[in-house]
Amino acid sequence: MKIRGIAKICLSVMHICMNWSGLSFDWNQARAFLVTAETGSFSAAARALHMTQPTLGRQVAGLEQALDIVLFERIGRKLELTPAGREMLEHVRAMGDGAMKASLTASGRAQSVTGDVCVSVTDIFAIYTMPAIVAELRRIAPQVRIRVLASNALSDLQRREADIAVRHVAPTQPDLIARKVRESTGHLYASRSYLTKFGPIRTPDDVRTADFIGIGTEDEMLRFMQEWGLPITADNIRAVGDSGGAGWEMARQGLGLVPMSVDLARYYPDMEMVLPDLPHVPVPYWLTVHRELHSSKRIRLVFDHLVAVLGRKELPGPGM
Structure with a gap:
């Protein structure tokens, strides 16, 4: 096929804008192309759009x-x-981007308390804290359905990956409203069974031969631990993954030491704080929402409830 230059492309884009006038251009095809271009592969784009790879490939071919x-x-x-x-x-x-802004504006004007609200949280928060929050919201607003996006990556609120995000870092985008609602601390923990087997840990030198559970990448974990003053090497990290929940459960089963916030650890008497004199790691909680969505009644209701919950002395935990 011959490439016809920018005039052809501009005309095609105009056809997209006139889709509602009866032209055969399919915006779903354009979205398939956009996500494929941004992810770099058909397989990644298919996963992002929750469709099969052959279906996505046909949409891109149809656009061409x-x-x-x-x-x-x-x-x-x-x-x-x-x-x-x-x-x-x-x-x-x-x-x-224009369609997204239009969607944000329309959602922000919605005053119904019926519908979905997507909340992006870390996997730890999703597993151990969100069930109690969802239960409370069900009593307060039974017509609101909470969608929990459990991800340790930062969700893009501007592209509507979520309506609200609970993050441990402040957002930098100017269109986002952020509120710091909590300041907790992180510490080093191990199960009683592991400490019985390994022996007492009284000084940082005692962890030179200890086993550690990594959360994130091995390099990130190692750098964090060394900056914390712990003299360990990559050989100490005996298991590593991107799931904080999995790391915590492995530590509970006696596989090694793991860093964790006191918000979660307080619910597990089988886990002991190791080296309590180490400097406490700050764990801030930022509640973030898009500026346009902050005027939506149902999203504001969920946002305000999260502010109240995260402002409590203790976060709700397992079994609450």
């Missing part, structure tokens, strides 16, 4: 056919945008 241009070419196992694809991406991305 509708526009009479080639958007991607394969370089080995990688997808590369063609010059026409790069031009198209710029316009479709701008359209996506």
Whole structure:
């Protein structure tokens, strides 16, 4: 297929904008192209859009056919945008941002207390704290359905990955409203069974031969521990993963030491704080919402409830 240049692409973008006028252009195809371009592969885009890879591939192929241009070419196992694809991406991305802003504005004006509210939290928070919060919200606003997005990555509120986020870092985007609602501390913990087997740990030197459970990457864990004043090496990290909940449960089963916030550890008498004289690690809680969504009645209700819960002396925990 011959690439017809920027005039062709601009005309195609105009067709997208006029889709409601009866033209055959499919915005779902444009979204499939946009996510594929941003993720770099059909498989990653299919996962992000919760569809099968063949379906996504057909949507991108349909867009290429509708526009009479080639958007991607394969370089080995990688997808590369063609010059026409790069031009198209710029316009479709701008359209996506515009559609998102329109959606945010419409959602922000909604005054119904019926509907979904998506809250993005860490996996630890999702497992141990959110069940009690959801139960309270069910009593307060039974028509609101809470969607819990459990992810240790920072959700993009501007792209509506979530309506509200509980984060341990302050957001930097100007369109987000953030409120610091809690300041907790992190410490080093081990199960009683592990300490019985390993022996007493009274000084940082005592952990030189101890086993550690890593959360995040091995390099991040090692750097964090060494900056904390613990003389360990990569050999001490006997298990590592990106799930804080899995790391905590492995430590509870006697597999090693793990850092954790006191908010969670206080509910587990089988876990003991190790080296309590180590400097406490600050664990702030930032509650974040998009500025437009802050005027939505149902989202404001959930936001205000989270403010109240996170402001309590103790967070709700397992079994509450």
